[in-house]
Amino acid sequence: MARLYPSLKGKLGSTEYYLTVMKAADVIKEIRSADELVEWNDFTIEERLQREISWGRIKSELAPYLLNEEDRFFGSLIVDIYNDKGVDFEPLSSTFKANNKFYESAGQGFGFLVMTGGESLFALDGQHRLKALQVAITGKGKDGEFVDLPDDLTHNPDLGEEDITVIFIRHENNSHKIRKIFNKINKNAKPTSxxxxxxxxxxxxxxxxxxxxxxxxxxxxxxxxxxxxxxxxxxxxxxxxxxxxxxxxxxxxxxxxxxxxxxxxxxxxxxxxxxxxxxxxxxxxxxxxxxxxxxxxxxxxxxxxxxxxxxxxxxxxxxxxxxxxxxxxxxxxxxxxxxxxxxxxxxxxxxxxxxxxxxxxxxxxxxxxxxxxxxxxxxxxxxxxxxxxxxxxxxxxxxxxxxxxxxxx
Known part of the structure; x- marks a missing residue:
């Protein structure tokens, strides 16, 4: 099934990316964790440990935060688009012509990310946030089992209508590049003091x-x-x-x-x-x-x-x-x-x-x-x-x- 997301296109080094907003319900439905990548078994033990999911932290901290905190907020998920042949970016300027050249030029970076449905999406960064959304919205955790949340909290399906920022990166049939990005994001991230x-x-x-x-x-x-x-x-x-x-x-x-x-x-x-x-x-x-x-x-x-x-x-x-x-x-x-x-x-x-x-x-x-x-x-x-x-x-x-x-x- 084709999907259309309003996006901002950018490029850093050789990496093209798309900054997108998705509904939380779509995020937990469409995006999978990095350990489901085809190349996951080729990753080193160290690399895999970097992304090992702490369900205890999700249960005790992250999901309760989403359910309790009215001012909740967190950063963008970074997602790899695997099998990206059907993915296309359509700039806004191709649909809505502006009489002003300045606006027309700026409009090249704004548009719609089109996915035909054959691609797979994997979280390179933000797995704990992804799984916390899953628990908070559905009440289900690892292997689809219901999670016993602290303080008599219960899941809230309405959270599925909230907006989540996602940064998409094309897989480009280049697992070496994806692994480099994966490692830079996770290994070099420094916790706040x-x-x-x-x-x-x-x-x-x-x-x-x-x-x-x-x-x-x-x-x-x-x-x-x-x-x-x-x-x-x-x-x-x-x-x-x-x-x-x-x-x-x-x-x-x-x-x-x-x-x-x-x-x-x-x-x-x-x-x-x-x-x-x-x-x-x-x-x-x-x-x-x-x-x-x-x-x-x-x-x-x-x-x-x-x-x-x-x-x-x-x-x-x-x-x-x-x-x-x-x-x-x-x-x-x-x-x-x-x-x-x-x-x-x-x-x-x-x-x-x-x-x-x-x-x-x-x-x-x-x-x-x-x-x-x-x-x-x-x-x-x-x-x-x-x-x-x-x-x-x-x-x-x-x-x-x-x-x-x-x-x-």
């Missing part, structure tokens, strides 16, 4: 809170935060990172079980809970106050644990541990935090947060143990079992089974 995701997310409450912590009237100024990376070098002028602020929000709001993909109605209250901790720390925790006003912040960062992002997160987690153990007066906690020896060469942090060669241990296991030790030192009300477990973990990391926990301050 954690910082980029925090900056751009509009449905993650921790991301919104993190961004709101930065600004002229916020606890931190833009110049004090590294937006691009979750590390700070010796020469970095910033005080902390956007990733640290994000994780601090996760830690401080852990009792509320917030969903990373849904904004709570009381988001301002949650923001205030995080904001007050940072504001108070920046005013009353002496090392933070010194750092944000120092012209030698890089030097201080190397000298004290809380100059590092992982040390700042350990500090925040210790504060939350105190709150979880009947010690909730933030001002009192910070007064006692000021009494701790935070120097990077302190015996307290050796093997806990620093290797013997002075290298920081920037992993969550080390951070969490440090947070427990800090909470113990400032008087969190641990029960006997918690104290015994902490002592065991402390001795194990120290590799000294006679070691004692640091004295409470």
């Amino acid at each position: 954690k910082g980029d995701n925090i900056i751009t997310s509009e449905d993650d409450p921790f991301a919104l809170i993190s961004r709101k912590l930065i600004g002229p009237d916020a606890p931190l100024k833009e110049a004090q935060v590294n937006w691009r990376s979750n590390t700070l070098t010796k020469t970095s002028k910033q005080f902390t990172t956007i990733g640290t602020l994000y994780e601090s929000a996760e830690i401080l709001l852990s009792p509320y079980n917030l969903n990373k993909k849904e904004l709570p109605v009381d988001l301002p209250k949650h923001y205030d809970r995080v904001k007050v901790v940072w504001e108070t720390l920046l005013k009353e925790f002496e090392l933070f106050t010194e750092m944000i006003h120092s012209t030698e912040i890089g030097k201080l960062r190397e000298e004290v644990l809380v100059g590092k992002p992982v040390g700042q997160m350990a500090l925040i987690e210790a504060i939350q541990n105190c709150k979880d153990h009947n010690k909730s007066d933030l001002h009192e906690i910070i007064q006692q935090l000021n009494k701790i020896d935070w120097k990077s060469d302190s015996e307290i942090w050796l093997h806990i947060m620093y290797e013997p060669n002075g290298r920081i241990k920037a992993n969550s296991t080390s951070r969490k143990l440090a947070a427990r030790v800090i909470a113990y030192m400032v008087g969190a009300e641990l029960d006997d079992n918690e104290k015994a477990t902490l002592l065991t973990d402390y001795r194990k990391v120290k590799n000294d089974f006679n070691a004692l926990l640091p004295d409470p301050v």
